[in-house]
Amino acid sequence: MRILLQTLFLLMTTAAFAQQGNDSSRTSLDEVVVTATRTPRSMGNVAIPVAVISSKTLYQSGSLRLNDILAEQTGIQVIDNFGKGIQVQGLSSEYTLILIDGEPLIGRTAGVLDLSKVTVKNIRKIEIVKGPSSSLYGSEAMGGVINIITDRAGQNKTDLGLRYGRFNTVDGNLNFSRRFNKTDIAASLNYNQSKGYSLKPNAVQKTVEPFRRSTQNLSIHQQLGEHWKAGASFRANSSHIDNTIFVQNLGSTIASKGFEKNQENNFTPYLQFNREQKIKSTLRGYLTGFNAVQELAVKNATGGYDDRFKQLFARVENQTDWQMTANAAFTAGAGIVRETVRSNRYDSASTLRMNTIAYFFTQHEQKISAKLTMIGGLRFDANQAYASVWSPKIALQYKAAEKLKLNLSYGRGFKAPDFRQLYLNFTNLAAGAYSVFGSEVAVGEIKRLSAAQLLDQTTALVGSLSALKPEVSGGLNAGLVYTMNASSQFTANIFRNDLKNMIVTDVIAFKKNGGQIYSYFNLNRALTQGIELGAQQKIGQWIQLNAGYQFLYAADKEVLQSIKNGEVFQRSLTNGQAYRMSLSDYGGLPNRSRHSANLKFNAENTKGYFSTIRLIYRSRWGTSDLDGNGLINRSDEYAKGNLQVNTSMGFPVNTHWKFMAGVDNLFNYKDIQFLPGNPGRTAYIDIQFIF
């Protein structure tokens, strides 16, 4: 209640502060998006759920890294586990594809792509497509696709930004964009650092260690005659994180010191043929490398930890768009990917693991009548290391009335088994001497252990070890967009994703020393379903109000069946006795909040004075099992729901200088155990100089 009152007060001061307004962080249906169909289309005309974050919203929200801004979007959760990953439509980070200018980012740890390595300071806009898009993008595009579109080249502008915030957070940025005759250039530099923080007072080990990151971008585009264009983009991204780890072992403390280093380099050359409104064909190359090193040395002792992971992804692709008639557009594409990994997480850093993928995709868009448009797509991925996949998609849009659009789409998504699931060869000597073997190496390792007389017994599952299949999903989205008038709009979307062949680890054998041996299997089935609502409303001259809500239900289908069969039990918190679990006791998949909502006020006048207040709510979410059934069911197995309030304000000093300041997490919400990535209240100031 107190928070609400204080928020209202803030809002009133905001309103008083901004006298005359103009349109600000409002998304227009005319906005052109490229991610939904891989062709430029106005947002109101694509039949699948799309959201756009503008550079203005990014600036006014004071976001630095990609996770900052995505955490404020409806239906998206940022989950802090092996880095800041996202959850879209209840699907976790490994099922979401992140693109930069249409090319996939690599370098996942345990399936999670850490979004904090992506700066948003050189971004023109972010497009978010929800539901499966594997028909266009292939693997990982199950829950959604996030496409980060960087600054346009050839804009003749240069700006310099500097920001300082709590925990010695420094972010420096230089963006440069220029046109020289027929050559367009864009370049950017970003440096980001923090000294980290400790959530527990007097802790020897910091919750977040000091880090520094830098990103460099360069893109060049050259017009070659009337129809031809060529260009290339380079991106280099690196991060360095200090590691000081203390392990408590019965009173004695073992300290190890070291670092974690990540380096990522991308190179994207292209050649494009474009005959206005008729045919466009692009040949693109994409070469990206990710190199991660972690080294830890134990103080006053030998040994330590050394982890090396090197991934290379190379792709050549052609995409041709053909505008057949005014009512029909056809797209076709094909490509080859070669992916290699070297890591000492597998057998040795010198062994090269590789996979080759060849694929093609087509899409046809047909305007059937003045009111009805249909888009059909199909993609085929043939793989060397695992089974091939077909990914179809169909989407319909019906303009029921001038103000009302109805959208319906169904698509299949997939995620290829990753190198870890195929080739991991890991034995933990410290904790129970357990081992995890990838599906491709498990049989060989079992034979080796058996020959060495180290094996006690195998389980029935050892017989079903086979080549892993991709995880697949079917996703249905049904929604509407209702535009009441120029100042209010309402959207709704119902979604359901059915996942099968989900890859899980299970025990295949026991070692004589008691250690368990795990491998990977296509076993589980799950579902996520829910509803997403959004509203935009302009209040008076200067205030824009955006509200969003998502209801989510995500469950393991095997568990649902076992509960129905009466085979699942839970332990009472009061008397410790076990009793049978009912469907309503089951909290579903961990890390999912049933309710999430946001409310954003944005005020801006014609002189560019602005102020924002953003309220982000998330209901409780399951963390880990405590009563031995492996499921989320008891009230103590949840993290507390919370409301976080972020605010910012700023103004242009003159034509060259822009100033802004903000406070994130205004009411200092903290959860040491379940939100270690949340440092509490954080204030910052930000200055921009425009040349």
Next chain:
Amino acid sequence: MRSSWIIGSAMLALVVFQACEKNEAPVAVPTLTEKTVSGIPADTIVGLVNGQPVGAGKFTFFSFESNAVVPSTDSNSVKWDVGVRGTAIITNGGNSGPGVGGAFVYVGTFDDLKAVPKDSVFRQDNAPVSYAVPNASSKGWYVYNPVSMLITPIPGRVLVFKTAKGKYAKVEIINYYKGGITPSATATDAEKLKNQRYYTFRFAYQADGTMNFK
């Protein structure tokens, strides 16, 4: 109306009949005991050897009949029914003791198990290769979380015992830590080690030799 009259007379007849029986024979002693026991130490941690926590290596023996801990000097007798050492549970039978004991794990709640099913197979100890109650995470009565390093009894697992003397008992293990309270996942390793290996369980013991738990 009529049917309730019939039931009423039937009940009356039953009472009269039972009353007559009572006059002829003494009241039957209830043969089923149901108890909750806590704080049974199971080879608690005494120190570290090569960095690994160890106990003294001794089992704690318990008798369902007397509802008490049996001294380890009686280990080679039929005075005890069950022994605990860490997560290992032994029965007085097989190669663990001179009795006729055995056990198996029943999936269901304690109250669900109203009688030992007729076709039940009691497994016997064949230490150290196998135990009547399997001693491995997710295989028998507990699950081990390698992240929090905590042991949690699996809900819905009832250990059904044949005692040393061939009677029947059922056991639900409730907790593995001192005071029946599992330390929090964020507690120190020392705290987790110091407080582990203390059993809290409830049991029902049928002294009349039948397989009923009613």
